[in-house]
Amino acid sequence: MKQPIMVGLLGLGTVGGGTLRILQNRVEDIAQRLGRPVQVKKVLVRNLQKPRPVVVDPALLTDNPADILEDPEISIVVELMGGIHPALDYIKSALKAGKNVVTANKDLMAVHGRELFELADAKELDLEFEASVAGGIPIIRPLKVCLTANRIEELKGIINGTTNFILTKMTQEGSDFGEVLKEAQALGYAEADPTADVEGLDAARKLAILASIAFNSRITLNDVYVEGITKVTARDIQYARQMGYTIKLLGIAKEIEGKVEARVHPAMIPDCHPLAAVNDAFNAIFVKGDAVGETMFYGRGAGDMPTGSAVVGDIIDVARNIINGHTGRISCTCYHQKPVRPIGEIVCKYFLRLVVTEKPGVLASIAGVFGDQGVSIQTLIQQETIGDSAEIVLVTHPVQEDNLQKALNILSDMPIVERVGSVIRVERG
Amino acid sequence: MKQPIMVGLLGLGTVGGGTLRILQNRVEDIAQRLGRPVQVKKVLVRNLQKPRPVVVDPALLTDNPADILEDPEISIVVELMGGIHPALDYIKSALKAGKNVVTANKDLMAVHGRELFELADAKELDLEFEASVAGGIPIIRPLKVCLTANRIEELKGIINGTTNFILTKMTQEGSDFGEVLKEAQALGYAEADPTADVEGLDAARKLAILASIAFNSRITLNDVYVEGITKVTARDIQYARQMGYTIKLLGIAKEIEGKVEARVHPAMIPDCHPLAAVNDAFNAIFVKGDAVGETMFYGRGAGDMPTGSAVVGDIIDVARNIINGHTGRISCTCYHQKPVRPIGEIVCKYFLRLVVTEKPGVLASIAGVFGDQGVSIQTLIQQETIGDSAEIVLVTHPVQEDNLQKALNILSDMPIVERVGSVIRVERG
Numbered sequence: 005m006k007q008p009i010m011v012g013l014l015g016l017g018t019v020g021g022g023t024l025r026i027l028q029n030r031v032e033d034i035a036q037r038l039g040r041p042v043q044v045k046k047v048l049v050r051n052l053q054k055p056r057p058v059v060v061d062p063a064l065l066t067d068n069p070a071d072i073l074e075d076p077e078i079s080i081v082v083e084l085m086g087g088i089h090p091a092l093d094y095i096k097s098a099l100k101a102g103k104n105v106v107t108a109n110k111d112l113m114a115v116h117g118r119e120l121f122e123l124a125d126a127k128e129l130d131l132e133f134e135a136s137v138a139g140g141i142p143i144i145r146p147l148k149v150c151l152t153a154n155r156i157e158e159l160k161g162i163i164n165g166t167t168n169f170i171l172t173k174m175t176q177e178g179s180d181f182g183e184v185l186k187e188a189q190a191l192g193y194a195e196a197d198p199t200a201d202v203e204g205l206d207a208a209r210k211l212a213i214l215a216s217i218a219f220n221s222r223i224t225l226n227d228v229y230v231e232g233i234t235k236v237t238a239r240d241i242q243y244a245r246q247m248g249y250t251i252k253l254l255g256i257a258k259e260i261e262g263k264v265e266a267r268v269h270p271a272m273i274p275d276c277h278p279l280a281a282v283n284d285a286f287n288a289i290f291v292k293g294d295a296v297g298e299t300m301f302y303g304r305g306a307g308d309m310p311t312g313s314a315v316v317g318d319i320i321d322v323a324r325n326i327i328n329g330h331t332g333r334i335s336c337t338c339y340h341q342k343p344v345r346p347i348g349e350i351v352c353k354y355f356l357r358l359v360v361t362e363k364p365g366v367l368a369s370i371a372g373v374f375g376d377q378g379v380s381i382q383t384l385i386q387q388e389t390i391g392d393s394a395e396i397v398l399v400t401h402p403v404q405e406d407n408l409q410k411a412l413n414i415l416s417d418m419p420i421v422e423r424v425g426s427v428i429r430v431e432r433g
Numbered sequence: 434m435k436q437p438i439m440v441g442l443l444g445l446g447t448v449g450g451g452t453l454r455i456l457q458n459r460v461e462d463i464a465q466r467l468g469r470p471v472q473v474k475k476v477l478v479r480n481l482q483k484p485r486p487v488v489v490d491p492a493l494l495t496d497n498p499a500d501i502l503e504d505p506e507i508s509i510v511v512e513l514m515g516g517i518h519p520a521l522d523y524i525k526s527a528l529k530a531g532k533n534v535v536t537a538n539k540d541l542m543a544v545h546g547r548e549l550f551e552l553a554d555a556k557e558l559d560l561e562f563e564a565s566v567a568g569g570i571p572i573i574r575p576l577k578v579c580l581t582a583n584r585i586e587e588l589k590g591i592i593n594g595t596t597n598f599i600l601t602k603m604t605q606e607g608s609d610f611g612e613v614l615k616e617a618q619a620l621g622y623a624e625a626d627p628t629a630d631v632e633g634l635d636a637a638r639k640l641a642i643l644a645s646i647a648f649n650s651r652i653t654l655n656d657v658y659v660e661g662i663t664k665v666t667a668r669d670i671q672y673a674r675q676m677g678y679t680i681k682l683l684g685i686a687k688e689i690e691g692k693v694e695a696r697v698h699p700a701m702i703p704d705c706h707p708l709a710a711v712n713d714a715f716n717a718i719f720v721k722g723d724a725v726g727e728t729m730f731y732g733r734g735a736g737d738m739p740t741g742s743a744v745v746g747d748i749i750d751v752a753r754n755i756i757n758g759h760t761g762r763i764s765c766t767c768y769h770q771k772p773v774r775p776i777g778e779i780v781c782k783y784f785l786r787l788v789v790t791e792k793p794g795v796l797a798s799i800a801g802v803f804g805d806q807g808v809s810i811q812t813l814i815q816q817e818t819i820g821d822s823a824e825i826v827l828v829t830h831p832v833q834e835d836n837l838q839k840a841l842n843i844l845s846d847m848p849i850v851e852r853v854g855s856v857i858r859v860e861r862g
Contacts, residue, residue, distance in 0.1 A: 026582050026724050036768050037581060037649075134579065140725035142571075142579030150563065150571030152466060153455050153745030220466075278731060281710050295455050296569035296732060296742035302707060303728035313724035316582030330759040339465050 008043035009323040012072030012103075014094055015085035016049050016065075019108050019135070021058040022312030023084060027319070028059075034320060042323050046072045048085075057308070073097045080322050082315060083107040092116055099123040099131070104331055106318040108135035108311055114209035114225045117216065121336035128332030130325055132318035137210040138163055138287045140310030141303040142317075147217045147291070148337055154293025156218040158258040160273075160431070163210040165285035165305045166201035167233050167253040169193045171241075171270075172283045175250065180238045193285055203232035204253060204268040211255035214289065215266045219259050221342040223266050229347040231269035240357065240426050243385060243397055244272050250280040251428065263345040272355055272430045348406035353382065353432075355399050357425035358415065362394040366420050370396065373418070377411035379403045393422055399430060437472035438752040441501030441532075443523055444514035445478050445494075448537050448564070450487040451741025452513060456748070457488075463749060471752050475501045477514075486737075502526045509751050511744060512536040521545055528552040528560070533760055535747040537564035537740055543638035543654045546645065550765035557761030559754055561747035566639040567592055567716045569739030570732040571746075576646045576720070577766055583722025585647040587687040589702075589860070592639040594714035594734045595630035596662050596682040598622045600670075600699075601712045604679065609667045622714055632661035633682060633697040640684035643718065644695045648688050650771035652695050657684075658776040660698035669786065669855050672814060672826055673701050679709040680857065694774040701784055701859045777835035782811065782861075784828050786854035787844065791823040795849050799825065802847070806840035808832045822851055828859060 011027070013020055027034070027044055035041040047064050048071070072078055073094060081098035083105060085091045091109055098105050100123065107113065112120070113136050124131040134144045138161070147156075162168050166188060173184040185202065188194035200206045208228040215223040233253050244251050249272040257266045273280050278300045282288040287305030292298050304310035325331040360366050367387065374381060379400050386397040400408065408427075415421045440456070442449055456463070456473055464470040476493050477500070501507055502523060510527035512534060514520045520538055527534050529552065536542065541549070542565050553560040563573045567590070576585075591597050595617060602613045614631065617623035629635045637657040644652040662682050673680050678701035686695045702709050707729045711717040716734030721727050733739035754760040789795050796816065803810060808829050815826040829837065837856075844850045 022724070029723075030582060030584070033584070034581075037766070140722075141728060142575040145579050146571040146575060149750055150574050150746045151742065152463075152749045153459060153742045155459075155462070278710070281707070293569075293742065294458075295451070295738040295745070297736075297739055299570060299730075299732035301728075301730060304726045307726075309724040310726055313580065313582045313722060316724070317579045320581045321578055324762065328759055328762055330757055330762070333753065333757055333759070337466070 006040045008041040009080065009326055010043055010045045010078045011080045011082060011319060012045055012075065012078040013047040014069070014072065014081065014083045014091070016047050016056060016060070017084065018308045019311045019315065020047070020084040021056065022308030023082065023315045024060060025058045026309070026312045026316045030316070037320065038323055038327060040323070040327055042319060045075065045078055048072055069094055073101060078103060079326055080104045080106060080319060082319060083109055084315065087111055088115070095120060096123060099127065099129055102127055102129065104130040104322045104326065106132045106315060106322060108133070108315055110136040110209040110213060114212040117213070118222055118336070118338070125332065125335045130322045130331045132322055133213070134318050135311050135314035137213050138289060139303070139305040139307060140313040141287060141289065141301050141305065143214065143289050143301050144217060146301065147214070148334060151291065151293055151296060154295045156259065157292045157294060158256070159214055159218050159289065159291050160279060161211065161214065161255045161289040162252055162279055162282050162287050163255050163289065163305060164201055164207040164253060165287060166194045166198065167207070168282065168287070169285045170202070171233060171236070171251055171253065174236070174238060175241050178238050178242070181234060181236060202234055204230040207253060207255045207268045211257060211266055211268055214255070215257035215264060216338055218257060218291070219264050219340070219342060220337050221264060221340040222338040223264060223344065227266055227344045229267040229269070233270050235426070236270050237426065240428060243355070243357070247385065248275050249273060249430070250275055252279060254431065256431070259342065260345070262342060264342050265345040265350050267347060267350070270428055272428055348409070350405050351402050352405070353400055353402050353430035354408055355426065355428040355430050356397070358396045359422040359425050360394050360396055361420045361422060362389050362392055363420070366394065367396065369418070369420060370415060373414050374411050377407045379408055379411050395425070435469045437470040438509065438755055439472055439474045439507045440509045440511060440748060441474055441504065441507040442476040443498070443501065443510065443512045443520070445476050445485060445489070446513065447737045448740045448744065449476070449513040450485065451737030452511065452744045453489060454487045455738070455741045455745045459745070466749065467752055467756060469756055471748060474504065474507055477501055498523055502530060507532060508755055509533045509535060509748060511748060512538055513744065516540055517544070524549060525552060528556065528558055531556055531558065533559040533751045533755065535561050535744060535751060537562070537744055539565040539638040539642060543641040546642070547651055547765070554761065554764045559751045559760045561751055563747050564740050564743035566642050567718060568732070568734040568736060569742040570716060570718065570730050570734065572643065572718050572730050573646060575730065576643070577763060580720065580722055580725060583724045585688065586721045586723060587685070588643055588647050588718065588720050589708060590640065590643065590684045590718040591681055591708055591711050591716050592684050592718065592734060593630055593636040593682060594716060595623045595627065596636070597711065597716070598714045599631070600662060600665070600680055600682060603665070603667060604670050607667050607671070610663060610665060631663055633659045636682060636684045636697045640686060640695055640697055643684070644686035644693060645767055647686060647720070648693050648769070648771060649766050650693060650769040651767040652693060652773065656695055656773045658696040658698070662699050664855070665699050666855065669857060672784070672786070676814065677704050678702060678859070679704055681708060683708070683860065685860070688771065689774070691771060692774040693771050694779050696776060696779065699857055701857055777838070779834050780831050781834070782829055782831050782859040783837055784855065784857040784859050785826070787825045788851040788854050789823050789825055790849045790851065791818050791821055792849070795823065796825065798847070798849060799844065802843050803840050806836045808837055808840045824854070
């Protein structure tokens with residue numbers, strides 16, 4: 005058997021453990037597939053003594069990054085530490101030292117993708133990151149290779165398992181956000197500090213990566229409008245169901261008239277849309293191309309083994325490129341520079357729930373404000389009296405976000421409007 | 434701009450037309466992506482005078498295959514004629530002449546895959562066939578590249594749009610097969626001679642291709658057990674719904690204890706399974722791997738533009754390989770030879786509908802025959818009198834197919850059994 009391809013792992017947490025376990029389980033298959041084995045030479049950990057979720061020869065462990073980054077035998081560095089620092093520096097060092105890189109790091113790719121690709125391209129190295137979005141679901145390579153015949157029109161994804169688990173439970177049980185969050189934390193589906201998930205930040209990072217590939221134009225985290233699910237109530241979900249809609253936290257990216265919009269927020273989608281049936285911690289990415297039409301990619305978006313599946317898939321691909329002497333064959337695909345459409349300029353329908361003082365003429369006053377701002381009401385769903393107040397629930401016709409927000413600002417200042425209860429975008433499907 | 438990569442198309446029917454249209458529409462994007470344009474130099478057609486669904490310079494058309502197969506400038510031959518002859522000879526000639534090949538031909542790949550790959554490998558040429566299965570849905574490359582970290586446990590696909598359209602209509606409208614077939618033919622969803630679709634042969638070809646890749650072992654059309662949908666009745670669908678199941682024509686491939694089983698037949702799947710919601714002419718392939726868990730790939734399985742999307746995706750990939758001098762990087766992945774499990778050895782649950790003479794003790798006699806053959810009844814769903822007859826509807830526990838068939842043969846010969854109405858396999862999900 006020929007010399008093995010040597011791999012160095014940075015990090016041995018959840019994903020690192022899954023990756024190492026798969027590489028161990030599949031030693032023979034990988035060797036057969038490539039005609040050459042892939043071997044883990046070193047694993048960087050912070051604490052050499054810490055117990056590990058996977059059987060690992062202690063001789064493989066090191067707490068010195070130079071043992072990987074400066075070892076000339078190692079040709080693939082696999083970064084699974086997460087976060088920006090020190091991962092960014094380690095990846096840069098690896099690329100500068102002529103090593104190919106596989107990473108699962110969405111934080112990094114969503115912000116520093118361009119500079120990393122520049123380094124990789126300069127040395128014709130591979131930089132692969134399938135695991136950074138939607139765990140085990142193949143989506144980066146399908147977008148970068150399989151769907152290249154298409155002008156991608158839109159991409160809509162359920163790309164955060166925690167929030168999908170919470171919204172699914174809220175929908176099935178009629179419970180409110182706070183309760184279900186506690187349940188999700190107890191089950192390990194949500195972290196002790198759930199901010200990055202429930203506020204939509206995690207999904208926004210993944211959307212930035214997907215949108216950059218889909219539209220061949222660099223979209224970074226700052227370009228993505230973000231709104232989490234903490235304000236979604238059981239009542240909103242109930243109204244949505246009544247209308248034949250499901251509420252999901254969606255990452256949405258579209259190209260319209262040369263501008264790219266990228267936004268993460270709770271949205272109502274029709275029950276018949278394939279994304280509406282994606283439940284629990286599952287992820288799915290719906291992609292619409294001008295030639296292929298509607299496609300969807302579904303699976304587990306997190307977890308040691310699913311994410312490890314994507315990491316090891318990349319390692320095998322990079323190893324093949326090393327063996328055949330053609331690393332760097334597909335590099336950055338952002339060969340356009342398209343302007344980003346600010347959230348104020350997007351056009352969509354809105355579901356609104358307003359709590360107002362119960363007295364004659366209130367609806368007329370509200371409708372007047374909407375009319376002045378060019379917001380027209382498509383359906384008045386409910387006008388219900390609750391004590392001295394009334395709840396007005398409606399869906400608008402498609403309108404520009406700026407106009408809607410102006411109307412809501414004016415309404416908020418009106419004495420008859422007690423509060424704007426909910427504002428949820430309605431996606432056509 | 435550098436010299437274009439020259440392409441020759443064999444065939445300008447539905448898929449050929451879609452492919453040519455996409456190549457025309459995306460000229461600039463493809464050139465930008467690859468740094469070099471892709472140009473169609475010749476298109477082989479049978480009849481030069483026939484009107485075409487796409488605008489094409491008459492100078493491109495030829496009825497002489499040598500104009501493509503012997504033109505040294507053409508480096509990619511795209512075969513979109515379908516059928517075995519003369520497509521097989523043309524592809525062989527192209528490979529022998531050192532040309533890379535892209536094909537959408539499932540008939541060919543399901544039977545002659547091995548010999549074509551041997552030719553391609555000998556010359557380090559690309560042979561790509563993403564469009565041969567499930568039209569525009571990326572599935573070949575995800576299996577060949579993205580999911581390689583996994584031992585694939587099973588693959589279940591809705592891979593024929595015509596039958597899925599028919600079964601969806603039958604389910605939604607409660608109609609019988611014959612009626613809906615006529616409707617499908619009128620709408621262009623079924624051909625005048627619908628045999629290949631409704632008898633499951635088209636799906637079997639695609640399943641042979643998918644199973645070969647998923648299990649890294651050559652499975653040909655002859656290895657696939659095939660049963661069509663012509664015997665599925667509105668009544669079966671009604672019973673399925675009552676039990677919380679949906680009837681779909683599935684292509685199922687599994688590896689159990691080193692043997693591969695591959696079968697196409699109508700099956701009941703639980704309504705909560707992601708495949709149950711795949712309706713109309715849509716296709717989807719559900720893949721379960723030991724690391725990634727459950728994944729699904731969904732989209733349009735036919736049509737000029739979706740299939741053209743897959744063809745042009747392959748052309749771009751091959752062109753990239755030509756430009757970088759590394760064609761043939763991923764060749765045949767059937768590096769194992771796994772035995773095929775005959776249909777008699779498979780184990781599953783069965784839905785049975787028997788029409789028997791209405792008299793005391795009938796159920797006991799039938800249960801006795803089942804018991805003797807090791808078939809145990811999980812649920813007796815219905816025992817209904819219709820005139821002098823009774824309909825007995827039941828679901829068995831998992832049992833080996835041979836035993837079930839033995840029991841049914843004995844039952845068929847019993848005077849009290851008027852007929853075995855339906856035998857439909859029930860998939861766990």
